[in-house]
Amino acid sequence: MPASPGSGALAADPAALRVLVLDNAPPMSFRDRFGQLTGFSVEVARAVCSEMRVNCAFDVVTQSALLPAISQGKADIAAVGLLETPERRAKMLFAKPYYRSMSLWLARPGVVPGQAGVRVAAVVGSVQEAYGRKQGWEMNAVATHGELAEPLISGQAQAVLVPMISALNLQKVAAFRKLGLDATVIHAPELGGDASFAISPYRPELQKEINAALDRIKRNGTYDRINSRFLPFRVS
């Protein structure tokens, strides 16, 4: 993958946009075998930057550091699929959705949501974690999407509540597949719906430009090519 746009070297460029990405959430954002950042979210962000004709400097953060960084204006864009919640909307701006998500409950057959004595794994700071806590479930929070399989394999948790795309990724882990989990879609409004990039509340002018760029890449085929590259079906 060429270095531009979105290489850390551009961070010094004052005109560049600072874009926050994760590097441990395949297939949305991860490092390829050459160590380059890539993934559905990262490439969509690159395409948007290219459409806007701006240089973007990609900064890798953790899931927990992501939202504070964007709400404090430490970066301009968070290129992560975020569900719009009222709490988040109060702290940051959102671009138009770039895909539609839902949450899956993955557990052994017979283990159902809300069952007593079931520990549920979820990524810390995610809507899934918040939902579980709200339901009064016993939660096992992990730091990254990559660590989600671990509690189930080790038996610390009996179920995992994850976004659709993380679930897709978990299915690729052989040890995880061996657990023979069933997938159930949890139809709760706060667990599904539109996933969007977050925009710094200090850069409201970016919102319109980013939305226009998203519209263009959705029309000109760039978006669908990225979709096909990283995901097994159309997620928009």
Add this chain to the structure above:
Amino acid sequence: MIKPLQAVRAGWAFALLAALFMVAFGAAVVLLGLDQQRVIDATSRLQEQTVPEIIRFQRLARNLEQLRQEGERIFAVSSHASRQQSMFVVTLIASHPSILEHPGAARLARETEQFLGEVVRQSMADERRPASRYDEWQRLAARLGVQVDDVSVQGINLANSDLEVAKSAMKLARSKLMMALLLVGVFLLGFMILVRRHLIQPLQQINLALSTLSADRPAPEFKPSTMLEIQAVEESIREHHALLIQNDETRQVLENLANKDGLTGLMNRRHFMQSAEVELQRAQRYRRPVTVAMADLDLFKKLNDTYGHAAGDAVLRAFAGLVQDTLRQSDLVCRYGGEEFAFLFPEIGLAETQKLAERLRARCDAMEVPLPDGRAIKATVSIGLADASECPIEIALKHADEALYEAKRLGRNRVVQCAPPTPVVASEADTQTARLF
């Protein structure tokens, strides 16, 4: 024909026409603009809303197709893990909002998910089991294929309504454009007709009237014009014509003053000499007979002294009247000075002139001039004649004057011819004639 009372200023009339045209054409342009706006709206709606919607349908079709492929894979592969993975994707697709928002696709996807779920579960128990359900799957897969086609076509047809709107707006705009062009044509034609009728034709008439304007002709007549400016020019032409006539009359008066004797109304001496010179040259060129005469009222000084200058003037006027009555139209006569008169008689020789002069003398002799105080006075005239056919006017008059002198000497109240000129040699005559030309 419009009455002249309704006359208007051409500037205002044409400004009004232009304003009407601007309003009509402006309205046409606005109407056209509205249609263009409809086309722009329809095409931007197509671009901003419909195309993304079409693409959404394409993605839905793509997902249904993916569902079919994952189903095929479940039947094709032997690894249970691969089946599970495909089944997982099937679950995701069947529950994805993009599928759920299309009722037909959602129903079929749920059915597919349930069917494939059963197949995968059965395959865990019995590896050969899935093959027995393949026919069933193929029917479902065929329905999925049809649904893919339906969704694709449904999406593409979304563009139709926008295109219809744009097409009808363009058609409407085309007819409006034709109407606007027709309007422009009609206005231009009307404008040209009005300009021709109210400006060009009157100007042509004015031009004709000016080129033939003369005091000898009657004042030009114009058709009533509706344009005030044209009316003003026509009025000026009529005034100019009246002025021409007035000037001509003045010229006539001045000419009379310059050429006539104030007392008798006869030619004055200067004018007589000019006219006589011309007449004499003409006669000599065509070798026509011509004679001159000099007349003088007898004892006029005594008459003046006896009856006063007013009586003398009355006699002079009476004699002038007598001369005009007696002589022919073509004869020239002038008051040569005091009581002396000069004559030129074209086309007659001395013999006939003698008769004419004698008649004048006799009538003068018989004339009585009444005075304001009741008295009447008589006067006689002596006349000397001379041939003028072969000598300059001055010489001829001198000869006549000599004859007059002879008449006086012989006792007045008589007509005396100048003695015939001494014969001259032919060469001399030629020389003299030549000198006249």
